[in-house]
Amino acid sequence: MAILKTLENIPTEKLLEVFNLSFSDYVVPFCLTKEQLEDKIKSNSIKLEFSVGAFEDNQLIAFILHGYDIINNLKIVYNAGTGVIPAKRGNKLTVKLYEYILPILRKNDIDKLLLEVITTNEPAIKTYKNIGFKIIRELNCYKGSLNITHTNNDFEIRKLEVYDWQKLNSFWNLKPSWQNSVTAVEKLKNANISIGIYDEEKLLGYTIFNPKIKRIHQLSVDKNYRRKGVGGQLLKHISTNYGKNVSAINIDSTSEETLKFFKDIGMDIYIKQYEMELPLK
Numbered sequence: 001m002a003i004l005k006t007l008e009n010i011p012t013e014k015l016l017e018v019f020n021l022s023f024s025d026y027v028v029p030f031c032l033t034k035e036q037l038e039d040k041i042k043s044n045s046i047k048l049e050f051s052v053g054a055f056e057d058n059q060l061i062a063f064i065l066h067g068y069d070i071i072n073n074l075k076i077v078y079n080a081g082t083g084v085i086p087a088k089r090g091n092k093l094t095v096k097l098y099e100y101i102l103p104i105l106r107k108n109d110i111d112k113l114l115l116e117v118i119t120t121n122e123p124a125i126k127t128y129k130n131i132g133f134k135i136i137r138e139l140n141c142y143k144g145s146l147n148i149t150h151t152n153n154d155f156e157i158r159k160l161e162v163y164d165w166q167k168l169n170s171f172w173n174l175k176p177s178w179q180n181s182v183t184a185v186e187k188l189k190n191a192n193i194s195i196g197i198y199d200e201e202k203l204l205g206y207t208i209f210n211p212k213i214k215r216i217h218q219l220s221v222d223k224n225y226r227r228k229g230v231g232g233q234l235l236k237h238i239s240t241n242y243g244k245n246v247s248a249i250n251i252d253s254t255s256e257e258t259l260k261f262f263k264d265i266g267m268d269i270y271i272k273q274y275e276m277e278l279p280l281k
Contacts, residue, residue, distance in 0.1 A: 002054040002061065002093065004100040010053065010060065012037060018060045022083025027118050028271060039191070039212075043184045044080040045069050050108070052101040054093050061085050062093040064101065068110075069183050077105055078178045079115035082124075094124075098131050106280055113278040114178060116250060118271055125274065133276040139177055140259070143247035144267035146239040152229030157237050160194035160206055168206060171220035173257070177250035177275060180217045192217065193242065197234055207234045209242065216248040231261060250275075 007015070012034060020031045032040065040046070044067040054062040062085065067078040084093050105113070116139060117124050125135075165182060178184065185192060185208050196206040205221035216238075221230045238246065244266075250273060251258055262268075 002056050002091075002096070004052060004054055004096060006049050006101075006104070007051040007053050007063065007065075008048040010048065012041075014060060015063070015065075018063060018085060019081065019083055021085045022062075023081075025086060027121060036213075039188070040080065041065075043188045044078065044179065045183055045187070046080050050077055050101070050105060050110075052097045054088075054097060056088075061088045062097060064094070064097050066101070066105075067178065069178075069181070071181070071183075074111040075109055077110050077113050079113065080178075082115075094127050095131060102280070110280050112280055115276050116177070116273040117276060118273055125276075128276055131278065133278045135274045136277045137275045138253040139250040139273045139275055140253045140269045141247070141249040141271045141273065142251065142262045142267040143245070143270050144262075144265075146235055146244045146246060147266035148232045148236045148239060150229050150264075151233040151236045153233065155197050155199050155204060155230065155233065157195055157197050157233065160196040160208075163189075163194070167203060168218075168220065171205065171222055173223075174252040174255055176218060177252075179250060185217050188217075193238070195234060195237060197230055205230045205234060207231075207238065209238050209246075211242045214243065214246045216246055219248070226257070232265065235265060 016032065016034055016037050019037065023030055046065050047068040050066040050068055052064050053060050063083055064079060065081040067080045069076055069078070082094055115128065115133065117128060119138065163186065188210060191210060191212060193209045193211055194206065197204050204225045207219040208217045209215070210217060219231060219234065246267070248262070248267070253272065
């Protein structure tokens with residue numbers, strides 16, 4: 001019988017081993033290095049005392065990694081990864097892990113839980129719905145080789161020295177998902193490339209790009225300067241300096257403008273995810 005406990009005393013190496021084994025046969029299989037897992041723990045604000053594992057004979061066999069942040073005065077916990085090693089599937093371990101951790105989260109006054117799940121992963125969606133999660137929006141994940149023909153070279157690209165969030169937020173149409181949030185990009189500020197595009201001293205748009213994993217975390221343009229090649233010029237800079245192959249994950253699917261922009265520059269949807277929510281209050 002599995003023993004359940006929080007993960008604050010688990011070494012990163014052990015987590016890494018079990019994480020990679022759990023995701024080795026995933027819909028989109030992937031394998032992290034120790035450095036990538038440490039980056040994930042940092043950028044996703046993972047709090048091991050809010051994370052939970054199932055153990056058999058002192059060996060970790062299943063886990064939920066939980067991030068924590070305060071957004072709009074709400075205490076939010078985010079499922080940054082649920083994994084069960086292949087040999088232990090079918091034992092309802094995900095449900096048991098949640099049954100164990102939910103009272104701990106309630107005791108810590110958590111307002112709600114968030115997670116993302118691939119839209120074709122029906123067994124996981126069913127499990128999460130049974131626990132009480134509801135789908136709140138659909139997210140697109142894009143990747144491709146940047147092929148930018150239409151840019152506007154009238155403007156100047158400069159390093160974004162500080163994040164003036166009041167200004168940057170004013171460009172947004174959509175709320176970024178957890179992995180692209182203000183907290184996530186602030187935590188990886190030293191690793192990310194942050195550039196703005198300017199007409200003299202006026203900021204017209206910006207992008208925050210992680211060169212290590214080739215991912216666009218944020219890209220937004222002043223509403224009055226869209227469809228003028230501004231976004232294209234920002235990404236042309238990225239493609240020239242850091243390579244053409246890039247990705248952008250968990251972008252709200254309701255934005256036709258974003259979908260068209262990404263398609264026009266050579267990026268296609270490779271998976272869709274549901275964002276699901278479980279209010280605790």
